[in-house]
Amino acid sequence: MTDRPYVLLSCAASIDGYIDDATGQRLVLSNDADLDRIDEVRAGCDAILVGAGTVRRDDPRLLVRSAARRAERAARGLPASPARVTLTGSGDLDPQARFFTVGDTDRYVYCATAAVEKTRELLGDRATVVDAGDPVDPGWALTDLAARGIGRLMVEGGASVHAQFLAAGLADELHLVVAPFFVGDSRAPRFVGDGRFPWHSGRRARVCEVRQIGDVALVRYALSDRCPD
Numbered sequence: 001m002t003d004r005p006y007v008l009l010s011c012a013a014s015i016d017g018y019i020d021d022a023t024g025q026r027l028v029l030s031n032d033a034d035l036d037r038i039d040e041v042r043a044g045c046d047a048i049l050v051g052a053g054t055v056r057r058d059d060p061r062l063l064v065r066s067a068a069r070r071a072e073r074a075a076r077g078l079p080a081s082p083a084r085v086t087l088t089g090s091g092d093l094d095p096q097a098r099f100f101t102v103g104d105t106d107r108y109v110y111c112a113t114a115a116v117e118k119t120r121e122l123l124g125d126r127a128t129v130v131d132a133g134d135p136v137d138p139g140w141a142l143t144d145l146a147a148r149g150i151g152r153l154m155v156e157g158g159a160s161v162h163a164q165f166l167a168a169g170l171a172d173e174l175h176l177v178v179a180p181f182f183v184g185d186s187r188a189p190r191f192v193g194d195g196r197f198p199w200h201s202g203r204r205a206r207v208c209e210v211r212q213i214g215d216v217a218l219v220r221y222a223l224s225d226r227c228p229d
């Protein structure tokens, strides 16, 4: 199991399990204190992975915001923010997206073979486009990331990416934040959709922490033996 990074999944959901709503606006689920916790978790990772759907829909920055944490990373010889990683089959990515333009850090695009050429042309030197086969196997991508020196990876969604990492048993830890409201709209994305997951009523995941953070609740689940108590 040392041939892949330690993988930490992070997600915020409503009480009824939605990770967004069905409007065009970005739904805020976390609060300021929880965003600061997420910033701390990010600062402790070598890379952050989101799916191409999240890059398109949320246009996230994926930066470490705290100046003290950026300085602490710099003192350890690390870039101010972790590297950024995404997966795509289509290569339908906007080179102007903040994923590619904000901050000075490495960016990796694990791309299905058929779209590699056009994606390399599209992104130029903004990212390393890795030919990751067809379809892209997240387990292979993890092995490749380990070879590039990524020891600790935070996976921030969205639904499709989280589902694949969970179903394939590629996650060591899950941070699930529950926001104190309902979305109540089945057109919105849920934390994960249908799937065969290694944790079910006959094999329950281990809770290693429950914490109230202002008006949200964080539950930390250990999903492998690599996760410390």
Ligand SMILES: NC(=O)c1ccc[n+]([C@@H]2O[C@H](COP(=O)([O-])OP(=O)(O)OC[C@H]3O[C@@H](n4cnc5c(N)ncnc54)[C@H](OP(=O)(O)O)[C@@H]3O)[C@@H](O)[C@H]2O)c1
Pocket: 010, 011, 012, 013, 018, 019, 020, 029, 050, 051, 052, 053, 054, 055, 057, 058, 087, 088, 089, 090, 091, 092, 112, 135, 136, 137, 138, 156, 157, 158, 159, 160, 161, 162, 164, 189
């Ligand atoms: N609440 C939270 O914590 C949180 C966090 C992040 C995101 N979100 C929400 O999640 C939603 C997006 O979720 P989503 O499921 O639509 O998108 P997603 O998981 O972010 O990305 C899905 C896309 O990633 C690419 N992809 C994923 N796995 C792949 C594989 N094995 N091989 C090749 N390509 C792969 C594909 O891109 P192509 O289409 O380019 O082929 C696919 O369409 C948004 O509403 C966002 O706001 C919520």
